[in-house]
Amino acid sequence: MSETTQSTTERSTDQPLQTTNGETAEEARSEWVDYQFDGQAKLAVESLDVHYGDDHALKDVSIEIPEESVTALIGPSGCGKSTFLRSLNRMNDRIESARIDGSVALEGEEIYQDGVDLVELRKRVGMVFQAPNPFPKSIRDNVAYGPRKHGDIETGALAKLLGRSDEEQERELVEQSLRQAALWDEVVDRLDDNALGLSGGQQQRLCIARALATDPEVLLMDEPASALDPIATSKIEELIHDLAEEYTVVIVTHNMQQAARISDQTAVFLTGGELVEYDDTDEIFEDPESQRVEDYVSGKFG
Amino acid sequence: MAGATRSALVDEDTTHTDAVAAVAAGLATLLFAVGVVALFDVVSLTDPIAGVPVVTLVGGLLVLLGGAVVSFGVGSRLGFVATDPRPTAGLIAATAFGLIWFVVGGLVASQTFGLGTVGWTAAALVTGGGAFLLTALPREDVGSTLPAGAVTLLAGLVFLGGVIGPSWAWNLGWAQPASFTAGFVVPTLTLFCALLSGWASAKAYGGFGASGRHAGAYLLVYLNALAIVGVLFALVAFTVVEGLPGLLREFTVGLGAGPESTIALFGSELTFTWPFDWPFVMNGVGLLNDVNGVLPAIVGTIWLVVGAVLFAVPLGVGAAVFLTEYAERGRFTQAVEVATNGLWSTPSIVFGLFGYAFLIPRFGGGKSLLSGMLTLGFMLLPLVVITSREAMLAVPDQYRDASVALGVTKWQTIRSVVLPAALPGVVTGVILGVGRIAGETAPILLTMAGGVFVPGSQTADVVGGFEFTASPPFVANPELLQATSALPYQLYALITAGVGASGNVGNPDQFKWATALVLLVVVLSFYAVGIVTRYYFRSKLHE
Numbered sequence: 122m123s124e125t126t127q128s129t130t131e132r133s134t135d136q137p138l139q140t141t142n143g144e145t146a147e148e149a150r151s152e153w154v155d156y157q158f159d160g161q162a163k164l165a166v167e168s169l170d171v172h173y174g175d176d177h178a179l180k181d182v183s184i185e186i187p188e189e190s191v192t193a194l195i196g197p198s199g200c201g202k203s204t205f206l207r208s209l210n211r212m213n214d215r216i217e218s219a220r221i222d223g224s225v226a227l228e229g230e231e232i233y234q235d236g237v238d239l240v241e242l243r244k245r246v247g248m249v250f251q252a253p254n255p256f257p258k259s260i261r262d263n264v265a266y267g268p269r270k271h272g273d274i275e276t277g278a279l280a281k282l283l284g285r286s287d288e289e290q291e292r293e294l295v296e297q298s299l300r301q302a303a304l305w306d307e308v309v310d311r312l313d314d315n316a317l318g319l320s321g322g323q324q325q326r327l328c329i330a331r332a333l334a335t336d337p338e339v340l341l342m343d344e345p346a347s348a349l350d351p352i353a354t355s356k357i358e359e360l361i362h363d364l365a366e367e368y369t370v371v372i373v374t375h376n377m378q379q380a381a382r383i384s385d386q387t388a389v390f391l392t393g394g395e396l397v398e399y400d401d402t403d404e405i406f407e408d409p410e411s412q413r414v415e416d417y418v419s420g421k422f423g
Numbered sequence: 424m425a426g427a428t429r430s431a432l433v434d435e436d437t438t439h440t441d442a443v444a445a446v447a448a449g450l451a452t453l454l455f456a457v458g459v460v461a462l463f464d465v466v467s468l469t470d471p472i473a474g475v476p477v478v479t480l481v482g483g484l485l486v487l488l489g490g491a492v493v494s495f496g497v498g499s500r501l502g503f504v505a506t507d508p509r510p511t512a513g514l515i516a517a518t519a520f521g522l523i524w525f526v527v528g529g530l531v532a533s534q535t536f537g538l539g540t541v542g543w544t545a546a547a548l549v550t551g552g553g554a555f556l557l558t559a560l561p562r563e564d565v566g567s568t569l570p571a572g573a574v575t576l577l578a579g580l581v582f583l584g585g586v587i588g589p590s591w592a593w594n595l596g597w598a599q600p601a602s603f604t605a606g607f608v609v610p611t612l613t614l615f616c617a618l619l620s621g622w623a624s625a626k627a628y629g630g631f632g633a634s635g636r637h638a639g640a641y642l643l644v645y646l647n648a649l650a651i652v653g654v655l656f657a658l659v660a661f662t663v664v665e666g667l668p669g670l671l672r673e674f675t676v677g678l679g680a681g682p683e684s685t686i687a688l689f690g691s692e693l694t695f696t697w698p699f700d701w702p703f704v705m706n707g708v709g710l711l712n713d714v715n716g717v718l719p720a721i722v723g724t725i726w727l728v729v730g731a732v733l734f735a736v737p738l739g740v741g742a743a744v745f746l747t748e749y750a751e752r753g754r755f756t757q758a759v760e761v762a763t764n765g766l767w768s769t770p771s772i773v774f775g776l777f778g779y780a781f782l783i784p785r786f787g788g789g790k791s792l793l794s795g796m797l798t799l800g801f802m803l804l805p806l807v808v809i810t811s812r813e814a815m816l817a818v819p820d821q822y823r824d825a826s827v828a829l830g831v832t833k834w835q836t837i838r839s840v841v842l843p844a845a846l847p848g849v850v851t852g853v854i855l856g857v858g859r860i861a862g863e864t865a866p867i868l869l870t871m872a873g874g875v876f877v878p879g880s881q882t883a884d885v886v887g888g889f890e891f892t893a894s895p896p897f898v899a900n901p902e903l904l905q906a907t908s909a910l911p912y913q914l915y916a917l918i919t920a921g922v923g924a925s926g927n928v929g930n931p932d933q934f935k936w937a938t939a940l941v942l943l944v945v946v947l948s949f950y951a952v953g954i955v956t957r958y959y960f961r962s963k964l965h966e
Contacts, residue, residue: 212828217751243830250828254821256840257964267829270839315965328825335829 163188169223193380196390210246247337253324255316267335302330322353342372444628447491451621458614482582489575496568508631512566517559520570525551571623666940669933707879719877720913730796739807747815766805775866790906795871810852814845846960854953873906910942
């Protein structure tokens with residue numbers, strides 16, 4: 122991957138341009154195409170199209186996401202932000218009617234090709250959902266769920282019997298993940314209580330801890346604070362800020378102030394599933410190139 | 424204040440009238456309870472309470488209730504009582520009261536005054552139409568109290584005046600000997616009047632209008648729920664009362680009172696004596712027994728249920744996992760759904776016939792415990808599939824998403840997230856199914872049951888029956904291939920063949936009720952086990 126990146130790469134000939142509104146797409150491309158950043162691109166998306174049945178949800182999206190930074194995706198409801206996010210770890214595969222064309226590369230490796238190990242992909246690209254969704258299990262079981270199922274940690278009865286139990290390792294992992302998610306101090310005394318007894322904000326941080334426990338490289342967040350009150354939200358925002366030192370965070374949000382506060386770069390999607398502009402967050406909010414984006418971020422539209 | 428368009432936010436002077444209406448509603452509830460009790464013969468109509476026969480007492484209470492309701496309505500209309508009625512009681516109430524009074528008028532005209540068809544029809548039309556108009560036209564406080572109170576008054580006077588006494592009967596004069604007796608009519612009429620007047624007085628208590636309608640509906644729903652609980656309780660209590668004497672016959676407690684049992688474990692034999700003797704559940708039927716019992720049938724029933732559950736639950740849950748998690752929604756899953764629903768509605772005798780024609784020839788040609796287990800297992804299977812499927816569909820998709828997004832495979836997701844969350848629902852389904860199959864008679868009759876009266880020596884010893892051999896098939900269990908009995912079949916056999924059985928079982932009636940009681944207890948025990956299991960799985964999800 123080149124140092125400075127451009128996304129005008131020729132598309133492969135077997136994939137004809139699928140925009141229904143060619144002009145707008147060209148226009149959009151000319152607006153964000155100049156965005157350049159230092160450092161490595163973690164994810165490189167090229168001409169991504171997603172259809173749900175007859176619905177063209179995402180139109181010819183190309184974008185490169187730098188590593189160890191926070192990238193915010195903003196835009197009005199139904200503009201394809203979440204669809205885009207779910208394409209990055211192939212969660213859209215779970216929707217029967219979804220059809221995905223284009224290319225997504227994780228550190229240069231194409232994830233939409235035969236032979237991709239979805240388990241490995243989703244271990245490396247973790248996800249936090251809009252509504253907190255802890256399992257109806259204990260806090261400890263929630264955090265240790267991923268590593269246990271991946272066989273990284275063995276605590277079963279047989280492992281205990283054979284003296285191979287990794288309880289100590291699990292304890293450390295649970296503590297480390299909960300500390301990373303800034304939840305440790307609040308739950309240290311009740312790790313064996315059911316996670317459903319936590320408050321909404323705590324549940325969401327638990328979900329983040331659960332995602333971190335599998336040691337991902339990229340963390341996808343789909344409006345992680347939309348169901349939370351301002352205090353819980355600010356905790357989550359601080360957390361995202363800290364996480365960006367180690368992880369590549371991609372976050373969808375409805376809240377433009379939130380995007381402005383926490384992200385390094387911002388991509389603006391507008392109705393119809395187009396990526397309209399992608400630039401440094403400051404640029405997007407202070408001096409956007411497109412009039413539509415300016416209208417949107419200043420609240421005139423959307 | 425009556426008829427005011429706006430009522431005060433805080434009523435201050437309605438305490439007394441509220442009390443009258445509350446007493447009337449309480450009286451209605453009491454009469455309802457008396458009616459239920461009398462209907463089930465718990466009290467007899469001629470029994471005196473404080474020197475007054477029940478029927479007279481009921482009559483007096485009805486008159487009191489009817490009077491209270493009527494006077495409340497009239498009082499409200501005349502402005503003595505502060506209420507907030509609507510302009511009319513409504514068309515539904517009017518139609519209901521019209522019908523009620525049509526019947527009342529017709530019955531009184533034809534039965535009491537002996538009028539002919541034309542006469543009673545005219546009388547019925549007049550009273551019915553009158554009641555309709557009386558309900559529909561005046562204000563709500565009169566419309567909904569007067570017709571109800573009048574019915575109650577009339578019924579009370581009829582009971583008081585001895586028109587319908589304890590020995591009264593109305594012969595319908597049909598080809599079949601059909602008649603209404605006082606034992607049925609008095610409690611039923613009491614129930615009916617209590618409901619009507621209870622509704623009216625609850626409305627009055629709420630001051631008519633919207634809150635009055637709410638109070639009336641509340642009372643009806645509440646009494647209805649009480650009646651259902653009451654009927655269930657009466658059924659269980661009746662069985663217990665009838666069954667206990669036979670069940671506890673010659674029941675003794677004391678050290679060394681019971682029979683000796685031997686448990687053989689790894690070559691060492693442990694012999695002990697039961698600290699109580701309970702012949703009915705410890706004996707079979709035998710010539711030399713002092714008290715005959717149903718031990719083989721109890722053991723047979725328990726093994727039947729255990730076998731059927733062991734067969735149906737893994738298969739059913741597995742099918743449900745496939746249908747909900749793997750199969751794509753479409754024609755196939757719809758077809759399976761229709762088929763399982765249809766199978767669950769299939770009459771049990773059809774399953775029995777299938778077992779008789781298909782299973783029995785494959786298991787040695789004779790009726791056997793194994794055939795019975797499998798037949799009941801087939802019966803249980805569709806319900807397990809249906810309820811497990813529902814339970815799994817009810818597991819939120821976000822659990823699955825969360826698990827998959829962590830890179831966990833589908834099967835591990837099902838095993839660690841979906842199944843635990845669905846288990847309480849699955850257990851509920853199994854409880855329902857067990858309740859049904861444990862009481863089935865027809866399939867057992869065809870596939871499993873041996874003689875009517877099974878000697879104690881034929882008690883199925885499934886655990887002890889396993890035999891291990893050095894050559895294939897390595898394990899055998901003749902006990903499973905033996906005909907045995909089960910409680911519902913035993914009951915059926917006693918009832919149909921009971922006449923000739925008196926010599927065998929002493930008092931056949933006692934024996935029957937005791938068997939029924941034991942069956943009830945066994946089924947309820949399975950139910951209790953199921954509830955505890957469900958509670959356990961649920962608490963694991965929520966603690």
